[in-house]
Structures are given as structure tokens and as C-alpha cells.
Amino acid sequence: MSNGVQAAQGRIPETSTAGDPMIQMIGVHKWFGQFHVLRNIDLTVHRGERIVICGPSGSGKSTLIRCINRLEEHQKGRIIVDGIELTNDLKHIEQVRREVGMVFQHFNLFPHLTVLDNLTLAPIWVRKMPKRDAEQAATQYLERVKIPEQAHKYPGQLSGGQQQRVAIARSLCMNPKMMLFDEPTSALDPEMIKEVLDVMIELAETGMTMIVVTHEMGFARTVADRVIFMDGGEIIEQNAPDAFFNNPKSDRTKLFLSQILHH
Amino acid sequence: MPDVIEQQEYPPGQHPSLPPPSSYVGPVAWLRTNLFSSPLNILLTLLAIWLIWAIVPPLLDWAIFSATFVDGESRDVCVKDGACWTMIIARFWQFMYGFYPVDERWRVDLGLILFFAAVIALLIERTPGKKYIAIFLFGIYPFISYWLFVGGFLGLGLVETRLWGGLFLTIVLGSTGIIFSLPLGILLALGRRSELPVIRMLSTAFIEFTRAIPLITVLFMSSVMLPLFLPEGVTFDKLLRAMIGIALFGAAYMAEVVRGGLQAVPRGQYEGAMAVGLGYWQMTGLIVMPQALRIVIPGIVNTFIGLFKDTTLVIVIGLFELLNIVQASFRDANWAGLAKEGYAFVAFVFFLFCFSMSRYSLYLERKLNTGHRR
Numbered sequence: 001m002s003n004g005v006q007a008a009q010g011r012i013p014e015t016s017t018a019g020d021p022m023i024q025m026i027g028v029h030k031w032f033g034q035f036h037v038l039r040n041i042d043l044t045v046h047r048g049e050r051i052v053i054c055g056p057s058g059s060g061k062s063t064l065i066r067c068i069n070r071l072e073e074h075q076k077g078r079i080i081v082d083g084i085e086l087t088n089d090l091k092h093i094e095q096v097r098r099e100v101g102m103v104f105q106h107f108n109l110f111p112h113l114t115v116l117d118n119l120t121l122a123p124i125w126v127r128k129m130p131k132r133d134a135e136q137a138a139t140q141y142l143e144r145v146k147i148p149e150q151a152h153k154y155p156g157q158l159s160g161g162q163q164q165r166v167a168i169a170r171s172l173c174m175n176p177k178m179m180l181f182d183e184p185t186s187a188l189d190p191e192m193i194k195e196v197l198d199v200m201i202e203l204a205e206t207g208m209t210m211i212v213v214t215h216e217m218g219f220a221r222t223v224a225d226r227v228i229f230m231d232g233g234e235i236i237e238q239n240a241p242d243a244f245f246n247n248p249k250s251d252r253t254k255l256f257l258s259q260i261l262h263h
Numbered sequence: 264m265p266d267v268i269e270q271q272e273y274p275p276g277q278h279p280s281l282p283p284p285s286s287y288v289g290p291v292a293w294l295r296t297n298l299f300s301s302p303l304n305i306l307l308t309l310l311a312i313w314l315i316w317a318i319v320p321p322l323l324d325w326a327i328f329s330a331t332f333v334d335g336e337s338r339d340v341c342v343k344d345g346a347c348w349t350m351i352i353a354r355f356w357q358f359m360y361g362f363y364p365v366d367e368r369w370r371v372d373l374g375l376i377l378f379f380a381a382v383i384a385l386l387i388e389r390t391p392g393k394k395y396i397a398i399f400l401f402g403i404y405p406f407i408s409y410w411l412f413v414g415g416f417l418g419l420g421l422v423e424t425r426l427w428g429g430l431f432l433t434i435v436l437g438s439t440g441i442i443f444s445l446p447l448g449i450l451l452a453l454g455r456r457s458e459l460p461v462i463r464m465l466s467t468a469f470i471e472f473t474r475a476i477p478l479i480t481v482l483f484m485s486s487v488m489l490p491l492f493l494p495e496g497v498t499f500d501k502l503l504r505a506m507i508g509i510a511l512f513g514a515a516y517m518a519e520v521v522r523g524g525l526q527a528v529p530r531g532q533y534e535g536a537m538a539v540g541l542g543y544w545q546m547t548g549l550i551v552m553p554q555a556l557r558i559v560i561p562g563i564v565n566t567f568i569g570l571f572k573d574t575t576l577v578i579v580i581g582l583f584e585l586l587n588i589v590q591a592s593f594r595d596a597n598w599a600g601l602a603k604e605g606y607a608f609v610a611f612v613f614f615l616f617c618f619s620m621s622r623y624s625l626y627l628e629r630k631l632n633t634g635h636r637r
Binding site for chain 1: 531532534535536537538539540541542545549550553554557631
């Protein structure tokens with residue numbers, strides 16, 4: 001690793017130091033069988049911070065955020081989310097998952113339930129919220145993502161963009177302390193990407209802590225406090241968006257940016 | 264044939280929706296595309312018409328038009344050359360109840376009416392208070408039915424199970440098999456996919472062992488071998504043993520059907536459920552199992568139907584369910600030679616039950632289709 005990269009890695013932009021740490025990843029490693037997919041990840045995310053992670057496919061960026069709510073298990077190092085360390089303790093895992101919302105590339109809505117039931121399921125069963133309160137909250141969130149009229153349809157009857165907005169609303173219904181987005185627009189038709197990004201931008205404006213894996217560099221520029229570039233399972237470079245895009249430090253970052261910005 | 268002359272020009276973006284050409288709609292078009300679309304299809308259609316003509320009229324003539332429908336003491340009353348339904352009519356109530364004492368048969372009627380009323384209420388979509396009906400059916404009804412059918416306490420006389428028979432016994436065996444095999448099968452399927460090695464191995468061993476032996480062997484073993492292993496003096500009702508054997512046997516098949524469904528539920532559904540904080544049982548009960556079971560409705564009903572028909576095998580341990588009691592009947596000298604009528608009757612009764620299950624499963628599939636597979 002070159003000196004420039006190391007310098008970039010150690011530096012955290014000043015704008016993002018407001019607030020105490022929401023996530024701390026310390027020396028995290030992960031293997032899929034023999035394949036070393038995450039290599040010595042050190043990452044601190046502060047409350048209210050918006051982070052965009054980008055990088056070529058197979059670079060470990062999805063795996064990294066999936067470790068944060070323990071959809072993937074890390075094999076070395078420590079991950080502490082909102083003061084709770086992730087270990088094999090199921091109680092801690094479920095505690096973390098209650099506070100961390102996640103939006104997936106393929107939405108993962110529950111196809112056998114109506115949109116409204118998709119939204120109220122977790123509040124009712126996990127938060128033990130009375131059904132009426134849960135439905136009231138769900139309706140509010142559906143209004144926030146601008147599809148209140150779809151409440152009684154099934155996910156299969158909605159467009160991709162609408163489904164992804166339902167998925168965002170479903171996570172918000174749990175009133176999470178932070179949100180993870182795993183390539184939320186990659187499976188969408190081009191004309192639907194904007195409606196989802198608009199919802200995410202609005203969410204960012206409310207001060208939600210967000211980690212977004214995406215290739216939408218326009219979104220990164222407008223919303224992110226910090227952009228992280230990953231390759232080969234490592235964090236290669238991280239910086240504020242202006243510095244990251246205008247003045248990338250490492251050659252790999254430059255190559256990646258040239259590939260996605262001028263194709 | 265497309266008519267070129269009538270082709271009209273529209274400015275771009277102004278083309279209206281038009282009806283399809285007349286050669287693609289209407290009964291004539293249907294006949295042409297479905298029955299007479301090619302030489303082979305024409306040949307098959309003609310063959311089918313000939314088969315129907317060759318089979319249906321003689322069958323109707325035998326079963327209805329030339330048949331005898333009067334009550335009587337023996338087959339001597341049958342003088343026409345069609346079917347002799349006299350045996351079925353004369354022995355009908357025995358075919359329904361077996362040797363259950365005539366004065367006590369109201370208990371069977373009441374018990375079965377309660378059972379079917381509760382089941383039908385559960386199966387109909389718009390029944391209110393389904394939760395209470397389910398609690399009644401699974402929590403209270405087993406005790407009520409034991410009291411009604413067996414009795415021996417609270418004012419009802421004891422009717423030993425060796426007197427049970429006919430369609431009543433078939434329904435008892437079939438419904439206990441069906442009702443217990445599904446939940447047991449679900450647990451076994453989950454066990455086989457468990458991350459805990461002991462549970463996984465036990466489930467797998469049970470499923471593989473049970474599937475590898477014929478039901479007839481299970482019934483023989485439950486009837487002949489089980490008493491050898493029990494301490495002296497402990498007896499176990501023969502019917503109960505048969506019921507347990509059938510339920511466990513059905514559960515092993517059901518487990519594999521359910522496992523097929525579990526494997527068809529995408530990984531993303533588990534992740535979606537975990538990410539919102541659901542625990543294992545919540546995830547399984549609310550998200551995974553409803554989808555898995557819906558996918559395998561045809562397989563589940565297939566197993567139910569197979570199980571229902573397999574109840575006839577209790578013949579080998581001397582229980583007089585419907586088929587056995589009808590067979591016993593036409594072996595009687597008075598009714599000698601009426602095997603055809605007897606089997607036709609049994610087939611008809613089984614068809615009614617199995618076909619109803621099959622139609623209900625089709626209805627259920629349509630109802631549960633929420634359009635997520637596009």
C-alpha cells in the first residue's frame with residue numbers, strides 16, 4: 001500500500017466529527033471459505049453522518065455493511081454498534097437489528113403481505129406496538145415516501161421504484177437510529193432511480209445516520225459527508241466528496257472514477 | 264388473414280387500441296385453435312370423441328338406466344341386466360358406521376357434523392372469529408370427539424373401537440392422519456434444515472427411515488411387533504396404533520414436501536425478516552413458512568389425498584374401514600358376485616372426498632396468488 005493511501009485512510013474530514021460514534025469497526029476481517037473478503041477494516045461512523053461506499057464489484061462493500069447488522073458474521077476484529085458489540089450473542093444481534101434499518105438491492109419485501117402489513121409487521125411483533133398505532137405510523141411513513149394510496153396493494157403489484165420506497169418506509173417504521181442501503185437503485189429501471197434517490201435525500205436532510213453502498217455519484221456529491229472507496233476487501237481511500245472526486249489520492253481510485261464517470 | 268386494404272394510418276403516438284382480428288376470438292376460433300389446429304390434433308379429437316361414445320353410454324346404462332335401485336334381502340331382487348345396487352342400499356348404514364351400535368349412532372353423526380362444520384368454517388375465507396374456531400377444533404374438539412365416539416364416562420356408554428367401521432372409520436383415520444401429519448411434517452422439515460447437528464440428524468434419520476419402508480409394514484409392526492416391546496399388561500388400542508402409524512408415516516412425506524417449499528423461498532426473504540429484527544420463530548412463522556406452504560399447496564394436497572386413500576391399508580390389521588366392510592359384504596352368500604357394484608361404490612365415495620380436496624386446493628392457490636411472480 002502506498003503512503004498516499006495510508007494517509008488518506010487515516011484522515012477523517014472535519015465536517016463528520018460532530019456527534020459520538022454510532023459504529024466502530026476495529027481491525028475487522030472476514031473470509032468466505034478461503035476467500036479473504038474483508039481485510040483489516042477500521043471504520044468509525046458518527047451519529048448523523050452520511051457515508052457513501054463505492055468500489056468495483058466484489059470489493060467487499062456489500063459484505064462490509066451486512067456485517068454491521070450481522071447478516072454476515074465477521075471472524076476477526078470488533079464491531080460495536082451504538083454501544084453494543086456484535087458477538088454470537090443472539091440477544092445483542094437482535095438488539096442491534098432493531099436499531100439499524102436496511103434497504104436491499106432487491107427490496108426483499110414480503111410478497112404475501114400487503115404494503116401496510118409489510119410496514120406494521122416488525123413494529124407489532126418486535127416492538128410490541130399496538131396494531132392501531134403501528135398502522136397510523138405506517139400511513140405517515142407511506143405519505144413521506146409519497147405512496148399512501150398503495151397501502152392495500154401487494155408488493156407484486158407495484159413498480160420497482162415504488163417497491164423500494166415501501167422498503168425504505170418499512171425500515172423507518174422501526175424508528176431506527178441508522179440506515180444501511182445496499183445498492184438501493186441498482187435493480188431499478190432508469191426512470192425510477194430518481195424517485196428513490198429523492199426519498200433518500202429527504203431522509204438525509206432529517207439528520208439520519210446513513211451508510212449507502214451505491215454507484216450514484218451525483219447522490220454522493222450532494223448528500224455524503226464522506227465517500228469511502230473500497231477495493232479487494234480494503235478501504236483504499238476516504239474523503240469528503242469534493243476532495244474525493246476532484247483530487248483522488250490513489251491510482252486505483254483514479255482508475256475507478258475514470259471508469260464510472262466517463263463510460 | 265390480415266386485411267391489407269383496411270390498414271389505416273395514424274400519426275405517431277395517436278394509434279388507438281383496436282380489437283384483435285375476428286379469426287382469433289369467438290367459439291369457432293376456439294374450436295379451431297384447440298381441437299382442429301393440425302392433422303394430428305384433428306385425429307386426437309376424433310379419437311377422443313370415439314372413446315367417449317364407446318365408454319360413456321354403456322357405463323350410464325349399466326349404472327343407471329338398466330340398474331336396480333330397490334331395497335331387498337338378497338341379490339335375487341335384481342332381475343334387470345344392469346348394476347344391482349340393492350346390496351349398497353340394504354347395507355348402506357353398515358357401510359357408514361360399521362358395527363357401531365344402532366342406538367348410539369347419533370354420537371357419530373353429532374361428532375362428524377361438529378368436525379365438518381368447524382373445518383368448513385375454517386376453509387371459507389370470510390368466516391368471522393376463525394381464531395376461536397381453530398382453538399375449538401385443535402384444542403377442545405379432540406376431547407369432545409373422544410367422549411362422543413368412545414365414551415364410557417359422563418353419561419355415555421363405552422363403544423369399543425373394534426366396533427367402529429365403514430366410512431366413519433375411514434374419516435377418523437384419514438382426518439387424524441391429515442391433521443397430525445402437517446404440523447409434524449413442518450417440524451421435521453425445519454429440523455432437517457436446522458443448524459443444530461443433533462436435531463438435524465434425528466429429523467433426517469426419522470424421515471429417511473420412515474420413507475424407506477412401506478406403510479403396510481408400519482401397520483404390521485404397530486399391530487404385531489409393538490406389543491412385544493411393551494411391558495406386560497400394557498395394552499394399546501389397535502386403532503390408536505394404526506392412527507399413530509399413519510400420522511407418522513404421513514409426516515415423513517409431508518416433511519419432504521415442506522422442505523421443498525422452504526428451499527424455494529429466496530434468501531432475501533430471510534434477510535429482510537432478520538434485518539427488521541424478527542427472531543427465528545417469528546421469521547419462520549410470519550415470513551418463511553406462509554410462503555413455503557403456499558408454494559407447495561399442490562404437494563401438500565397430493566400427500567393428503569394419498570394418505571386418505573392409504574387408510575384402506577388398515578385392512579391388513581383387521582380394521583373394517585369402508586373398503587374392507589364392503590368387501591366383507593359381497594363375500595356374503597346373499598350378495599355373491601356383486602364385487603363390481605361394491606368397488607364402484609367405494610370408488611365413488613373416495614372420489615367425492617379426494618376430488619373435493621383437490622378443488623379446494625386449486626381455489627386456495629388462486630386466492631393466495633398475490634401477483635408477486637411476474
